[in-house]
Amino acid sequence: MAKRKTAYVCADCGAEYPRWQGQCNECGAWNTVSEVVLSTAGHKADRHRSGYAGQTAAKVETLGDIDLQALPRFTSSFKELDRVLGGGIVPGSALLIGGSPGAGKSTLLLQVMCHLAEQRSALYVTGEESLQQVAMRAQRLALPTDKVKMLAETNVESICDLALAHKPAIMVIDSIQVMHVADVQSAPGSVSQVRESAAYLTRFAKQHHIAMLIVGHVTKDGNLAGPKVLEHCIDCSMMLEGESDSRFRTLRGNKNRFGAVNELGVFAMTEKGLREVSNPSAIFLSRDEQQSPGSIVTVIWEGTRPLLVEIQALVDYSQMANPRRIAVGLEQNRLAMLLAVMHRHGNLQMSDQDVFANVVGGVKVAETSVDLALLLAMVSSFKNNALPRELIAFGEVGLAGEIRPVPNGSERLSEAAKHGFKKAIVPKANVPKQPIEGITVIGVSRLSEALDAV
Numbered sequence: 001m002a003k004r005k006t007a008y009v010c011a012d013c014g015a016e017y018p019r020w021q022g023q024c025n026e027c028g029a030w031n032t033v034s035e036v037v038l039s040t041a042g043h044k045a046d047r048h049r050s051g052y053a054g055q056t057a058a059k060v061e062t063l064g065d066i067d068l069q070a071l072p073r074f075t076s077s078f079k080e081l082d083r084v085l086g087g088g089i090v091p092g093s094a095l096l097i098g099g100s101p102g103a104g105k106s107t108l109l110l111q112v113m114c115h116l117a118e119q120r121s122a123l124y125v126t127g128e129e130s131l132q133q134v135a136m137r138a139q140r141l142a143l144p145t146d147k148v149k150m151l152a153e154t155n156v157e158s159i160c161d162l163a164l165a166h167k168p169a170i171m172v173i174d175s176i177q178v179m180h181v182a183d184v185q186s187a188p189g190s191v192s193q194v195r196e197s198a199a200y201l202t203r204f205a206k207q208h209h210i211a212m213l214i215v216g217h218v219t220k221d222g223n224l225a226g227p228k229v230l231e232h233c234i235d236c237s238m239m240l241e242g243e244s245d246s247r248f249r250t251l252r253g254n255k256n257r258f259g260a261v262n263e264l265g266v267f268a269m270t271e272k273g274l275r276e277v278s279n280p281s282a283i284f285l286s287r288d289e290q291q292s293p294g295s296i297v298t299v300i301w302e303g304t305r306p307l308l309v310e311i312q313a314l315v316d317y318s319q320m321a322n323p324r325r326i327a328v329g330l331e332q333n334r335l336a337m338l339l340a341v342m343h344r345h346g347n348l349q350m351s352d353q354d355v356f357a358n359v360v361g362g363v364k365v366a367e368t369s370v371d372l373a374l375l376l377a378m379v380s381s382f383k384n385n386a387l388p389r390e391l392i393a394f395g396e397v398g399l400a401g402e403i404r405p406v407p408n409g410s411e412r413l414s415e416a417a418k419h420g421f422k423k424a425i426v427p428k429a430n431v432p433k434q435p436i437e438g439i440t441v442i443g444v445s446r447l448s449e450a451l452d453a454v
Contacts (some may be wrong), residue, residue: 012024019358036191046100076088083263084263086263093236097216107269175217176194196357214321260303260304313374344402345400346451420438
């Protein structure tokens, strides 16, 4: 029997070592290095016996001769999910959806499978719940259950054997943390098992043109559990986010080989499962009738569409030697940088003030287009003077006090005009050549000009 080949891999960064060690030299994490089986003779034999290795030999083809019509996309029955996927599900793709417990991963995929089963063969593999539990959830959600095939199994080889017999067009694996490969001796959920199971299922899906939806859990840090190489195996990685006290869920694409990255889909959790939110800007703009100081609306760009969100800031005198700088939904370091820019180029000093910044609705903003809106909100709170209710602002602020343009400026202004905003402060380079009906656009190039405009 061939000797088993193993390596020791860090679960955080994927670095490999010839022997076990307590700390990873690459990322500095402790107790993340564990044993991974690279290859075994028995494992390869099992693959050939199950038909997993494929029935025909591979051949070389010209890129231009490949028929793209043979594998057309098909809809998932959810427009928001199709948006994140880049237009629909691609046959033979491996899609990973992660999220914290209770976010709605299993609920969303059960709804997708029940509706897809009306047109094509669908197989739902559950490893964490019994078949009765899944059936009870489907009954509670009032879903059509006549054509969905169910399987309660955790052995990857057995799952693939049964899938070959039933030939489904789409499969769900819930979840990858409980799956195991027979030749790997470690427990399910370990680095070795997650890595081998994901690689096995991904290759199986591609060889037999089966769309594979894989559920993954997150750690306490909010990262996807399992080795870092899991993200390299799959074609699309999505994260379902949402606070436990909020009824809204956001599905964000982190990696996508078939569409745009950082696309955002919005859902609402109801008693009948997840429902799509066709106008996400409306739920993030539920503002008070009376405008308060420190509040302004900005337009961010999520994937392929604009999204209106409200930025709030609270500036208050600090009783502490080191005033607090707290940002929720924004980058902490960028808040400190903008305060320094405002002191240097706006002649406003807040070194003795506590500054709190928040994005309403639990949205996490990573782009720099909110710089100008955040600065104006802080000035509004500091001066205790409310900004006009019909005003929006966006733009990147540089260290020299300049206002830099952002992508898709015209589309952002058009979205703001649709929601009734009458005035916009934007970078001068983002001022449209053709005026947009219903909104007055003020172009600024320096921070001082923006402060004078409000």
